Amino acid sequence: MNPGPLLELAGIRAGYGPIEVLHGVDLVLDPGAVVALLGPNGGGKTTTLKVCAGIQQATSGEFRLAGRAVNGVSAADLARLGVCSIPEGRGVFPNLTVRENLWIATGTGASLAELEEVAYTRFPILGQRRTQLAGSMSGGEQQMLALSRALGTRPTVLLLDELSMGLAPRIVSQIYDIVGELAAEGLSILVAEQFARAVLPIATSAALMLQGRVVRTGNPAEIEEELSTSYLGG
């Protein structure tokens, strides 16, 4: 039996004060899928993720999680329902140690011991650096820390914004390999990326976002082709 979408946006409108930036966004995330949200700067990818995380409220449209309407539900309550986001820029506290950064995530109900176990099992390098200040680690290690903090809360939906930002291509592909493993373990992942190529190998489908709307969804390679020839002059 098809369990239906895990997360669904239908006709979502949202914005900042009087300025509407999402003009009716439709998007579906199925269980275990990795949906790449692609498109040029300013198209509304980050705002879409913010709506999914409850950080930004939709002014109209329907937002459903596992078939249940969750319009107006706060970010904290969505986190309790299993929606976890890693914002653009990773959200790591540079002046806190690895361990202290993990401790911050205990606010969502996981214990520090659980968070540390998840982090150091998947990323042994973080175990070696548990007392190191996060800001003194490489960008890739900081991204591993951000992922660990998210995973420690045992989410069902992971929202990722521009994981590739500021990272060398080799590190980006390592991080996306890990994201692919998480999806294979059953996590459902929505990832906004300006650099489509980074996320393509692990995406199950892609959505092209332009000027506040998802204009096309489909096979990741086709969407990337359309993106590079039509919108980025490639």
Ligand code: ATP
């Ligand atoms: P980027 O990759 O640059 O983050 P994006 O596709 O994620 O682009 P958004 O960040 O969602 O796009 O931005 C969509 C539009 O909303 C842009 O025109 C942007 O200027 C505007 N916007 C974003 N955040 C705010 C804010 N806090 N206040 C006012 N306008 C905003």
